[in-house]
Amino acid sequence: MGLAQAWSVALCGVDGLAVEIEADVGVGQPRTHLLGLPDASLHESKERVKAAVRNSEEEWPKQRIVLGLSPANLPKGGSSYDVAIACATLAAAGSIPCDRLATTVLLGELALDGRVRAVRGVLPALLAARRAGLTTAIVPVDALPEAALVDGITLHGAQTLAEVLAWLRGEAVELHEPPTPADPPLPTVPDLADVVGQPEARWALEVAAAGAHHLLLTGPPGTGKTMLAERLPGLLPPLNRQESLAVTAVHSVAGVLSFDYPLVASPPFVNVHHTTSIAALIGGGSGMAKPGAASRAHKGVLFLDEACEFGQKTIDTLRTALEEGEVRIPRRDGIARYPARFQLILATNPCPCAPPKETDCICTATVRRRYQTRLSGPLLDRVDLRVRMRATTAMANADATPPEPTAVVRARVLKARTRAATRWSSHGHPWQANALVPGPALRREFALPRPTTTLLDRALAVGALTGRGADRCLRVAWTLADLAEADSPTQDHVAAALQFRERRAYT
CATH class of the missing domain: 3.30.230.10 (Ribosomal Protein S5; domain 2)
Structure with missing residues (x-):
């Protein structure tokens, strides 16, 4: 013994x-x-x-x-x-x-x-x-x-x-040896050329991809909100080795890895139904909590269609993850920490009846207000870009030229991302996208001239913008400058970033 x-x-x-x-x-x-x-x-x-x-x-x-x-x-x-x-x-x-x-x-x-x-x-x-x-x-x-x-x-x-x-025991037995790691096949992503019209929304999607910003799309059914969201992963750069291992580790714990090609090499896209629970969205379960949709979308896209149909408590659980890029779930057995640095894409109708034309809406002002306030102010304050989709009746004549395919837009996005990463790394910072830059760094080390931020100062003074919102406007302005190949944002870039946050883009 x-x-x-x-x-x-x-x-x-x-x-x-x-x-x-x-x-x-x-x-x-x-x-x-x-x-x-x-x-x-x-x-x-x-x-x-x-x-x-x-x-x-x-x-x-x-x-x-x-x-x-x-x-x-x-x-x-x-x-x-x-x-x-x-x-x-x-x-x-x-x-x-x-x-x-x-x-x-x-x-x-x-x-x-x-x-x-x-x-x-x-x-x-x-x-x-x-x-x-x-x-x-x-x-x-x-x-x-x-x-x-x-x-x-x-x-x-x-x-x-x-x-x-x-x-x-040292016997002559042949255990199985690991296979040579195979490169995963390229994911099949729908092409952006399929989306006809919606120039404002297409531009917002490009800005979101170039700076890793969160996006809210509002409009009647059938205007292309889901189509645009599904095409965002095709605009994003591939994951590097460290990012791939981090994403693969989360998917491994969640039990959703492919046996043949386990390495997750491209940004994941997670589509969440509005009936999902809090545990399914951010993680949970008995004992040690399991990762939810927010963590499975790490380094990728988390898409919430029909966002105003979600329970307010459910969708508000994302606020900490949006700010910190991490989900912390306390349980009796300990605190489970999962990475959750994702891009949030919200799509919603303007009201419960959602007719093709706003003039046909039968909802009262109270009903519309109650429906829209399911997206709380603190959550919307963390969304950088808000876009109102065009009605279907105006979409046929929106563009006289063929829409740009994903490859063309992706080239601009990668170029802007490279400019941003080079800029931050030249100052000794690890940020790979503008959305990751902390507010204090934007206001001190990379402060813009006072005339450039006049509109932000005015919005802060009248209470139309919070401090967090001003920081997010600055990040979007830097992204617009990168897409325009400018050395730093101009007053026009700041004005455009502020316009993306106007409440009327939602209501």
């Missing part, structure tokens, strides 16, 4: 912590005790592991087994500890050697017949294991493409527990 250790990983949000699983097999009534704040699914692992070991033609110890998961004060949940628990127990019973367990992290859920099943969060778990100094990892075969995204750790894939045990 003896003591043995194995390693697994506990996830808290997208952050992982290496967990040491100690197994003590000693004299006493045959019973398995699991310590270390396990949740219900982890408690059930005792029976899963026992059946998997027996069905792998191994003998489960007939003594008292104590399993301790350290750190003991960290809540642990899920089924990813099954393989590590099985190996630690058999090593403590003397059935397998302990040599390789000291530097190996084991991830995977066990089926009753001994198969190793895939689990969520393999990418952030392996990143945590690498930080803890573990040099080898055994993961389910299905998770190998995701695991191969992590450098600096030796990977093996296992289909059954028997393969893992044979490898630990």
Whole structure:
């Protein structure tokens, strides 16, 4: 009888912590005790592991087994500890050697017949294991493409527990090796040329893409609000390696990764229905909270169609994420932190009846006001661009020339983004888009001449603009200057940015 250790990983949000699983097999009534704040699914692992070991033609110890998961004060949940628990127990019973367990992290859920099943969060778990100094990892075969995204750790894939045990014994067993990472296929994005008319909205979409600004589109049904929102990802630059790993880690924890092409290399687009709950929007669930739509849209676009149909409490939960780029969800088991740096696109009708022509509206002023105030002032204050869509009756003659395709507009957007990133980096700042520049930096280090900001000062003086709104106007003005290839915003750029925030673009 003896003591043995194995390693697994506990996830808290997208952050992982290496967990040491100690197994003590000693004299006493045959019973398995699991310590270390396990949740219900982890408690059930005792029976899963026992059946998997027996069905792998191994003998489960007939003594008292104590399993301790350290750190003991960290809540642990899920089924990813099954393989590590099985190996630690058999090593403590003397059935397998302990040599390789000291530097190996084991991830995977066990089926009753001994198969190793895939689990969520393999990418952030392996990143945590690498930080803890573990040099080898055994993961389910299905998770190998995701695991191969992590450098600096030796990977093996296992289909059954028997393969893992044979490898630990040093037998001539061939575990599956990770495949060569394949570039994900280019996403199919609708072309902007499909949108006919709506020149103001198309221009606002280009400005939003060039500066990573939030956008509100208001207009009757059928005017192209959803079409424009769906075409925004095609205007955005591709994600760099660090951004791709951050987005992939969130999608891994959420369990929405593709098995064939796990790396998320392009900005995600998440369309949320107006009946969604708070937990589905920002994250939640029992135990440790899971990521919601806001985090799945990290570094991409979060689209809320029929925004005024959302519950006000539900949509107002986005306010902190819009300001800080992070979602923090406190629970009994701890605080889950998920990144949520997304572009918010809102689309709404001007009133509940939403006729094609405003003159046909049958809503009273009270009904319209109640409908529009579902988007609260503090939320709208965080939206940089507000655009009123043209009526369908005016769309046919809106443009005499063919609309520009996505490739043409995207070229201008990438050029503006490059100008912005070069400008901020030349002053030693890491900001990649104008929407990320803090207000104090805009007012001090990059302050504009007083005549240029006269309109902002006047709007602040009469209470038509908040301090946050003035900062956002400055960011939009810098984006307009980048699109115009100007060195700094002019008074016209500031006036245009202020016009984007006028309330009448919404009402």
